[in-house]
Amino acid sequence: MSFCEDGFSFSGKSNDILSCYNSMITSVLIRMNYVDYDKIKIGIDWILKYQNIKRYQENRWNGTRILKYGGCMKSIPCYIGVVKAMIALTDYKKSSDYSKNNKVEEILEAGLEYILDHQIYKRKSNGQPITKDINKLTYPFSYKTNVIEILRLLKDNNLDSDSRCNLAKEFLRTKKKKDGYWRINSLYLPKYWIPFDKTKEPGLWVSNEIEGLLN
Secondary structure: OOEEOOEEOOOOOHHHOOHHHHHHHHHHHHHOOOOOHHHHHHHHHHHHHHOOOOOOOOOOOOOOHHHHOOOOOOOOOOHHHHHHHHHHHHHHHHOOOOOOOHHHHHHHHHHHHHHHHOOOOEOOOOOOEOOOOOOOOOOOOOOOOOHHHHHHHHHHOOOOOOHHHHHHHHHHHHOOOOOOOEOOOOOOOOOOOOOOOOOOOOEHHHHHHHHHHHO
């Protein structure tokens, strides 16, 4: 129902394509081994054609919705969109149906470098968090992103030992409680979602994710 001729959107209409949603839906379908691989390929192609991964690149997508929510393709591309797109390309590259594609490799490498250049979660201008939620501990991940999801992306690409990951890892270490667990400090719970961990209680799921990144 979310598929349109150009990719995936929350409404199934091309005009409503948002970078983050197209990438998230594409990732989910890849992980589910969705049988209609042509649709997955179209979602990937949208990323390759239109996803900006550098500053001051021209917006080549004509859909109007992308200009309304978060300014996905303004002079500085939406950081969440970049992260979600690189996750989708990573999932695509890891899938059994993938055959070497120079464009995928090129865009993924450049996007990951863009993320590392921000030391995972900091603004270039003033060193503050890029978004108000990026340093919140949440799991599972929503349409937003955080340091856990980004570090997992980098680990999936064998880049987690890059020194530019160190600040984010140290940030996670400072959030570990005396009982050895981390706690989620944000709970995104739209209709039909099931919480994995509860606030103010040892977070078993989120702790497992973080331990896998730090060890």
